[in-house]
Amino acid sequence: DAKTTQPNSMESNEEEPVHLPCNHSTISGTDYIHWYRQLPSQGPEYVIHGLTSNVNNRMASLAIAEDRKSSTLILHRATLRDAAVYYCILRSNQGGKLIFGQGTELSVKP
Protein backbone atom coordinates (compact mmCIF):
# COMPACT_ATOMS: atom_id res chain seq x y z
CA ASP A 1 0.00 0.00 0.00
CA ALA A 2 1.32 3.42 -0.95
CA LYS A 3 2.27 5.66 1.93
CA THR A 4 1.32 9.24 2.73
CA THR A 5 3.27 11.89 4.63
CA GLN A 6 1.55 14.68 6.56
CA PRO A 7 2.75 17.27 9.07
CA ASN A 8 2.07 16.18 12.63
CA SER A 9 0.26 19.37 13.54
CA MET A 10 -0.97 22.68 12.18
CA GLU A 11 -2.56 25.76 13.64
CA SER A 12 -5.13 28.03 12.15
CA ASN A 13 -7.15 31.06 13.13
CA GLU A 14 -10.90 30.93 13.11
CA GLU A 15 -12.55 32.03 9.85
CA GLU A 16 -9.30 31.83 7.93
CA PRO A 17 -8.56 29.29 5.19
CA VAL A 18 -6.52 26.23 6.05
CA HIS A 19 -4.37 24.25 3.64
CA LEU A 20 -3.48 20.77 4.84
CA PRO A 21 -0.74 19.16 2.71
CA CYS A 22 -0.18 15.50 1.97
CA ASN A 23 2.66 13.89 0.07
CA HIS A 24 2.18 10.55 -1.65
CA SER A 25 5.08 10.17 -4.05
CA THR A 26 4.54 6.41 -4.54
CA ILE A 27 0.89 6.74 -5.57
CA SER A 28 -0.18 4.42 -8.35
CA GLY A 29 -2.32 5.45 -11.28
CA THR A 30 -5.44 3.84 -9.88
CA ASP A 31 -5.15 5.01 -6.26
CA TYR A 32 -7.87 7.28 -4.93
CA ILE A 33 -6.92 10.05 -2.50
CA HIS A 34 -9.26 10.11 0.49
CA TRP A 35 -9.42 12.51 3.42
CA TYR A 36 -11.07 11.66 6.70
CA ARG A 37 -11.07 13.54 9.96
CA GLN A 38 -11.57 12.50 13.52
CA LEU A 39 -12.98 14.94 16.03
CA PRO A 40 -12.21 14.33 19.69
CA SER A 41 -14.06 11.33 21.09
CA GLN A 42 -15.75 10.54 17.79
CA GLY A 43 -15.34 8.07 14.97
CA PRO A 44 -13.58 9.10 11.76
CA GLU A 45 -15.66 11.14 9.37
CA TYR A 46 -15.38 11.26 5.59
CA VAL A 47 -14.33 14.64 4.24
CA ILE A 48 -13.60 14.30 0.53
CA HIS A 49 -11.90 12.15 -2.06
CA GLY A 50 -10.60 12.40 -5.60
CA LEU A 51 -8.70 10.56 -8.28
CA THR A 52 -7.14 13.04 -10.69
CA SER A 53 -9.16 16.26 -10.79
CA ASN A 54 -9.73 18.81 -8.06
CA VAL A 55 -12.91 18.22 -6.08
CA ASN A 56 -15.23 20.44 -4.09
CA ASN A 57 -17.97 19.57 -1.66
CA ARG A 58 -19.81 21.35 1.13
CA MET A 59 -17.07 20.56 3.64
CA ALA A 60 -13.86 21.21 1.76
CA SER A 61 -11.90 21.29 -1.48
CA LEU A 62 -9.26 18.86 -2.61
CA ALA A 63 -6.48 20.10 -4.83
CA ILE A 64 -4.48 17.34 -6.52
CA ALA A 65 -1.10 18.05 -8.07
CA GLU A 66 -0.76 17.36 -11.76
CA ASP A 67 1.67 14.49 -11.14
CA ARG A 68 -0.61 13.27 -8.29
CA LYS A 69 2.35 12.98 -5.93
CA SER A 70 0.82 15.44 -3.52
CA SER A 71 -2.54 16.87 -2.61
CA THR A 72 -3.94 19.60 -0.39
CA LEU A 73 -7.11 19.64 1.62
CA ILE A 74 -8.54 23.14 1.80
CA LEU A 75 -10.95 24.26 4.47
CA HIS A 76 -12.19 27.60 3.21
CA ARG A 77 -13.11 29.13 6.56
CA ALA A 78 -11.96 27.24 9.60
CA THR A 79 -14.30 27.07 12.55
CA LEU A 80 -13.63 25.84 16.07
CA ARG A 81 -15.54 22.68 15.16
CA ASP A 82 -12.94 21.88 12.50
CA ALA A 83 -10.33 21.14 15.17
CA ALA A 84 -9.58 17.48 14.55
CA VAL A 85 -7.01 15.00 13.27
CA TYR A 86 -7.06 14.94 9.48
CA TYR A 87 -5.99 11.79 7.69
CA CYS A 88 -4.88 11.60 4.08
CA ILE A 89 -5.31 8.04 2.80
CA LEU A 90 -4.57 6.34 -0.49
CA ARG A 91 -6.99 3.64 -1.51
CA SER A 92 -6.57 1.33 -4.47
CA ASN A 93 -9.38 1.02 -6.97
CA GLN A 94 -10.02 -2.41 -5.48
CA GLY A 95 -11.12 -0.62 -2.35
CA GLY A 96 -11.22 -2.44 0.92
CA LYS A 97 -9.59 -1.24 4.11
CA LEU A 98 -8.48 2.26 4.95
CA ILE A 99 -4.91 2.55 6.20
CA PHE A 100 -4.65 5.40 8.68
CA GLY A 101 -1.32 7.08 9.32
CA GLN A 102 -0.63 9.57 12.08
CA GLY A 103 -2.57 12.35 10.41
CA THR A 104 -2.34 16.09 11.00
CA GLU A 105 -3.75 17.47 14.21
CA LEU A 106 -5.38 20.77 13.36
CA SER A 107 -6.00 23.28 16.11
CA VAL A 108 -8.14 26.34 15.47
CA LYS A 109 -7.69 29.49 17.54
CA PRO A 110 -10.56 31.89 18.13
Place this chain on the structure above:
Amino acid sequence: DSGVTQTPKHLITATGQRVTLRCSPRSGDLSVYWYQQSLDQGLQFLIHYYNGEERAKGNILERFSAQQFPDLHSELNLSSLELGDSALYFCASSVGVGGGETQYFGPGTRLLVL
Protein backbone atom coordinates in the same frame (compact mmCIF):
# COMPACT_ATOMS: atom_id res chain seq x y z
CA ASP B 1 -25.05 10.99 12.62
CA SER B 2 -23.44 8.59 10.16
CA GLY B 3 -26.29 6.08 10.27
CA VAL B 4 -23.98 3.39 11.65
CA THR B 5 -24.83 2.23 15.15
CA GLN B 6 -22.61 0.42 17.60
CA THR B 7 -23.44 -1.15 20.92
CA PRO B 8 -22.51 -0.97 23.66
CA LYS B 9 -20.89 2.46 23.89
CA HIS B 10 -18.75 1.48 26.83
CA LEU B 11 -17.66 -1.88 28.16
CA ILE B 12 -15.63 -2.62 31.26
CA THR B 13 -14.54 -6.17 31.84
CA ALA B 14 -11.79 -8.25 33.37
CA THR B 15 -8.84 -10.05 31.86
CA GLY B 16 -9.68 -13.48 30.54
CA GLN B 17 -13.28 -12.60 29.78
CA ARG B 18 -15.11 -12.59 26.45
CA VAL B 19 -17.16 -9.75 24.98
CA THR B 20 -19.23 -9.16 21.86
CA LEU B 21 -19.41 -5.83 20.09
CA ARG B 22 -22.26 -5.18 17.72
CA CYS B 23 -22.50 -3.02 14.62
CA SER B 24 -25.50 -2.14 12.47
CA PRO B 25 -24.50 -0.67 9.12
CA ARG B 26 -26.31 2.07 7.26
CA SER B 27 -29.40 0.92 5.43
CA GLY B 28 -28.37 -0.55 2.10
CA ASP B 29 -24.68 -0.90 2.90
CA LEU B 30 -23.29 -4.38 2.27
CA SER B 31 -19.74 -3.85 3.52
CA VAL B 32 -18.77 -3.75 7.19
CA TYR B 33 -15.25 -2.99 8.40
CA TRP B 34 -13.88 -3.23 11.93
CA TYR B 35 -11.04 -1.03 13.20
CA GLN B 36 -9.23 -0.80 16.51
CA GLN B 37 -7.84 2.45 17.88
CA SER B 38 -5.38 2.33 20.75
CA LEU B 39 -3.11 5.07 22.02
CA ASP B 40 0.09 3.41 20.89
CA GLN B 41 -1.08 1.83 17.60
CA GLY B 42 -3.43 4.40 16.15
CA LEU B 43 -6.31 3.28 13.95
CA GLN B 44 -5.77 -0.25 12.67
CA PHE B 45 -7.89 -2.27 10.30
CA LEU B 46 -9.07 -5.59 11.73
CA ILE B 47 -11.45 -7.28 9.28
CA HIS B 48 -13.84 -6.65 6.39
CA TYR B 49 -17.09 -8.41 5.52
CA TYR B 50 -19.11 -7.98 2.37
CA ASN B 51 -22.63 -9.34 2.16
CA GLY B 52 -21.97 -11.98 4.76
CA GLU B 53 -18.59 -13.14 3.54
CA GLU B 54 -15.16 -12.32 4.90
CA ARG B 55 -13.23 -10.26 2.35
CA ALA B 56 -10.03 -9.27 4.09
CA LYS B 57 -8.21 -9.61 7.36
CA GLY B 58 -5.81 -7.17 8.88
CA ASN B 59 -3.91 -7.35 12.14
CA ILE B 60 -6.63 -9.28 13.89
CA LEU B 61 -5.57 -11.53 16.73
CA GLU B 62 -6.61 -15.19 16.74
CA ARG B 63 -8.50 -14.47 19.96
CA PHE B 64 -10.75 -12.14 17.98
CA SER B 65 -13.38 -13.23 15.50
CA ALA B 66 -16.19 -11.59 13.61
CA GLN B 67 -19.16 -12.40 11.49
CA GLN B 68 -21.77 -10.65 9.40
CA PHE B 69 -25.31 -11.93 9.61
CA PRO B 70 -27.98 -12.21 6.89
CA ASP B 71 -29.53 -8.93 8.05
CA LEU B 72 -26.04 -7.43 7.48
CA HIS B 73 -25.32 -6.49 11.07
CA SER B 74 -21.94 -7.60 12.31
CA GLU B 75 -20.47 -8.75 15.58
CA LEU B 76 -16.88 -8.67 16.74
CA ASN B 77 -16.07 -11.24 19.40
CA LEU B 78 -13.06 -10.70 21.64
CA SER B 79 -12.04 -13.54 23.92
CA SER B 80 -9.38 -14.25 26.55
CA LEU B 81 -9.12 -10.52 26.96
CA GLU B 82 -5.83 -8.93 27.94
CA LEU B 83 -5.06 -5.48 29.31
CA GLY B 84 -3.66 -4.50 25.92
CA ASP B 85 -7.02 -5.08 24.26
CA SER B 86 -8.31 -1.93 25.90
CA ALA B 87 -9.10 0.37 22.99
CA LEU B 88 -11.79 2.02 20.95
CA TYR B 89 -13.38 -0.31 18.41
CA PHE B 90 -15.03 1.25 15.40
CA CYS B 91 -17.06 -0.28 12.69
CA ALA B 92 -17.64 1.35 9.35
CA SER B 93 -19.94 0.53 6.47
CA SER B 94 -20.08 1.26 2.78
CA VAL B 95 -22.32 0.27 -0.08
CA GLY B 96 -19.73 -1.87 -1.82
CA VAL B 97 -15.99 -2.27 -1.93
CA GLY B 98 -14.77 0.14 -4.62
CA GLY B 99 -11.81 2.44 -4.14
CA GLY B 100 -13.92 5.56 -4.59
CA GLU B 101 -16.50 4.57 -2.01
CA THR B 102 -16.98 6.30 1.29
CA GLN B 103 -16.79 4.47 4.58
CA TYR B 104 -19.18 5.70 7.25
CA PHE B 105 -17.99 5.17 10.79
CA GLY B 106 -19.99 4.45 13.89
CA PRO B 107 -19.41 6.20 17.23
CA GLY B 108 -17.31 3.32 18.52
CA THR B 109 -17.28 1.04 21.54
CA ARG B 110 -14.81 1.90 24.25
CA LEU B 111 -13.47 -1.26 25.83
CA LEU B 112 -11.61 -1.20 29.11
CA VAL B 113 -10.04 -4.42 30.34
CA LEU B 114 -9.06 -4.39 34.00
